[in-house]
């Protein structure tokens with residue numbers, strides 16, 4: 001992770017996830033935009049991510065006359081994600097669909113015959129949309145995640161890509177090797193995001209958001225023996241979801257907690273911390 005020029009670069013999905021969990025966003029968010037940068041493309045790659053963010057901001061402000069960089073995030077070919085404008089402001093991304101939206105620019109030119117998205121970039125794209133959907137309670141669908149190219153240049157929604165009517169091909173006619181049409185998004189893109197979201201939930205133990213909100217539930221917990229009541233419970237390096245996952249308890253067994261911090265308990269085995277709140281565990285002794 002690095003911060004420079006007012007932008008932060010996340011080197012892993014976990015870094016991005018930890019940061020996102022901590023963001024307190026005042027604006028209502030229920031839309032996610034999909035863009036490719038077109039220019040720069042893979043021809044310009046590799047380069048320093050945060051210098052590129054700075055240069056895009058300069059271009060958006062001084063050439064386009066915008067108040068800031070247009071997008072909230074850029075996803076680079078190496079899978080790294082960088083922040084853009086504040087999440088508390090609407091983006092300059094899609095005319096007619098910027099209110100309550102987050103704009104994500106995916107670095108490359110994904111039109112047919114141009115750049116083929118690298119696997120590490122694809123993984124970050126899916127994870128980024130998945131984590132944003134979880135954070136803002138968004139269900140991936142044509143109503144919530146839309147391509148720039150599904151709109152006309154005057155901001156009319158076309159319901160999908162149209163070669164003759166769309167403002168642009170953005171995010172590219174061969175985006176992710178599947179394309180930019182409504183039907184491939186329904187068949188391939190939304191399901192990938194949903195799979196990612198489900199995977200996150202099963203690792204977190206259950207569908208409750210308690211662990212991810214990282215809050216002490218107000219009850220006071222004491223040391224003792226706790227029985228895990230969920231199928232999978234993360235073991236973390238420290239007492240909170242901002243700490244890395246170091247293991248998972250899958251046996252619904254009983255474990256001795258020797259130290260407590262809020263609703264987190266430290267395992268006698270020294271394996272790490274688990275959330276011992278009633279959503280995940282039951283005190284047996």
Ligand SMILES: [Zn+2]
Nearest residue numbers: 035036148170
């Ligand atoms: Zn676009």
